[in-house]
Amino acid sequence: MRYLGIDYGTKGVGLAISDESAQFAFPFAVFPNDQKLLENILDVIHDMNIAQIIVGDTRAEGGASNRITEEAEQFMSDLAGAINLQVHRVREAWSSVEASRFAPKGKERDDAAAAAIILQRFLDVHKAV
Secondary structure: OEEEEEEOOOOEEEEEEEOOOOOOEEEEEEEEOOOOHHHHHHHHHHHOOEEEEEEEEOOOOOOOOOOOHHHHHHHHHHHHHHOOOEEEEEEOOOHHHHHHHHOOOOHHHHHHHHHHHHHHHHHHHHOOO
């Protein structure tokens, strides 16, 4: 069973995919945040046989909304309405900073790496379940 991790951003949206055993997350792709975003992600969900989706929660560390929270919430709602899969939220606090330390240089790679960090956090918490 594969999981899809999503790091939502105003310009680009990073994606990560787990291995079949849902033990490890790997950076997968970055899509521009444009009118084709939902279609592109639905294609990945179908092509990669995704079972569940994990989206980074964009709220600030204290839980306060920030400049992209409302837009990200709308995206999650649109995505959940377009598929029949569970969509989970995981705090994404500091995932982009962490990704920039480990990913090859380049913002696009950082977005996919941040998605992998978000997804790995979810997988680690749910391994024992």
